[in-house]
Amino acid sequence: MPCTVIAGAFWGDEGKGKIISYLALKDRLDFCVRTGSVNAAHTIWHQGKRYALHMVPGGFVYDKCRLLIGAGSNVHVAQFLKEVEETSVKNRIGIDSQASIIEEKHSAQDKSSAHLKGLGTTGWGVGPAIEERVRRTAKVAKDIPELKPYVTDVEGQINDAMTVGKKVLLEGTQGLLLSLFHGTYPYVTGRDTSASAICSEAGVGPTSVDDVIVVFKSFITRVGTGPLPGELSKEEAIKRGWFETASGTGRDRRSAPFNFELAKKAARINGATQAALTKLDCVYPQCRGARAFDALPKDAKDLIKETENQTGIPVTLIGTGPEALDLIDRRKQT
Numbered sequence: 001m002p003c004t005v006i007a008g009a010f011w012g013d014e015g016k017g018k019i020i021s022y023l024a025l026k027d028r029l030d031f032c033v034r035t036g037s038v039n040a041a042h043t044i045w046h047q048g049k050r051y052a053l054h055m056v057p058g059g060f061v062y063d064k065c066r067l068l069i070g071a072g073s074n075v076h077v078a079q080f081l082k083e084v085e086e087t088s089v090k091n092r093i094g095i096d097s098q099a100s101i102i103e104e105k106h107s108a109q110d111k112s113s114a115h116l117k118g119l120g121t122t123g124w125g126v127g128p129a130i131e132e133r134v135r136r137t138a139k140v141a142k143d144i145p146e147l148k149p150y151v152t153d154v155e156g157q158i159n160d161a162m163t164v165g166k167k168v169l170l171e172g173t174q175g176l177l178l179s180l181f182h183g184t185y186p187y188v189t190g191r192d193t194s195a196s197a198i199c200s201e202a203g204v205g206p207t208s209v210d211d212v213i214v215v216f217k218s219f220i221t222r223v224g225t226g227p228l229p230g231e232l233s234k235e236e237a238i239k240r241g242w243f244e245t246a247s248g249t250g251r252d253r254r255s256a257p258f259n260f261e262l263a264k265k266a267a268r269i270n271g272a273t274q275a276a277l278t279k280l281d282c283v284y285p286q287c288r289g290a291r292a293f294d295a296l297p298k299d300a301k302d303l304i305k306e307t308e309n310q311t312g313i314p315v316t317l318i319g320t321g322p323e324a325l326d327l328i329d330r331r332k333q334t
């Protein structure tokens, strides 16, 4: 803080939503800015209720946090309005006037285009919407009457706020290995997902960023097609308690053990200063609900130490359960 970027390390679904909701509550964030688009679902548990948010930033759990959607994002109007209702954030959410609009026709193109189908896209139409933006024919937020109450200047608000020391978090979506440039091309999403791109979509320059937290999950998952080193069979994933389904599309997630080479790459390209490691309790069930590093079993500590050795950055936030506060926060000790 004051400006922290949260970036996913692998193929998304690392648990960024949980880390963001923890930081919003713990650090009393002033602003949480979402980038990316509706294809990503961030799962957040708040007061016993589960939210799978495609548009509303994860900082909504802290009621004084202002929520913004950056100029580089694509907004699905109906989904946005539905989530605003569900989370009761009407009075504290804004969209940049130049954020693109993702329309029904984009989703239809996504679902019918053979090459996109082959990539196993989410079907929300993000790739076709970005194509439209590149052609400079896309509608933007200021063109949509229903969005009028929400339209604002996002970069202006956050850059001004940072100059007076307000705390701003930039929320990335997906993970580095789904990046259009650095991921497993062509099995990637339609945009860069690295920390630099998150800043660019929000309108924040690299010298304004204090911390980049790369989010690792204690095992790796991916949905859709494309390579996954060390992939386990579904039976083995179930046996290990790693089998998941996608919170957005409901599809099965493929899974594999943690991979240090991929973690190193993600730390490097994101310029990470710290790491979060989520779902440690899924790999080491004795960790469930732990709130102190010393309470962890040796195997779990070894995984954390090895991650730090290999990536060269401290693992400061460790997820031990689904609720925002099921977490070990080592930021003060490092």
Ligand code: IMP
Residues within 6 Å of the ligand: 011, 012, 013, 039, 040, 041, 119, 120, 121, 122, 123, 124, 125, 126, 127, 173, 174, 178, 187, 188, 189, 190, 223, 224, 225
């Ligand atoms: P698209 O982003 O819908 O074009 O899909 C391209 C690839 O990215 C597919 O393999 C999707 O499954 C994957 N993908 C897109 N968004 C997410 C996400 O939020 N989590 C995990 N995978 C995603």
Ligand code: MG
Residues within 6 Å of the ligand: 012, 013, 040, 041, 042, 043, 247, 248
């Ligand atoms: Mg997700």
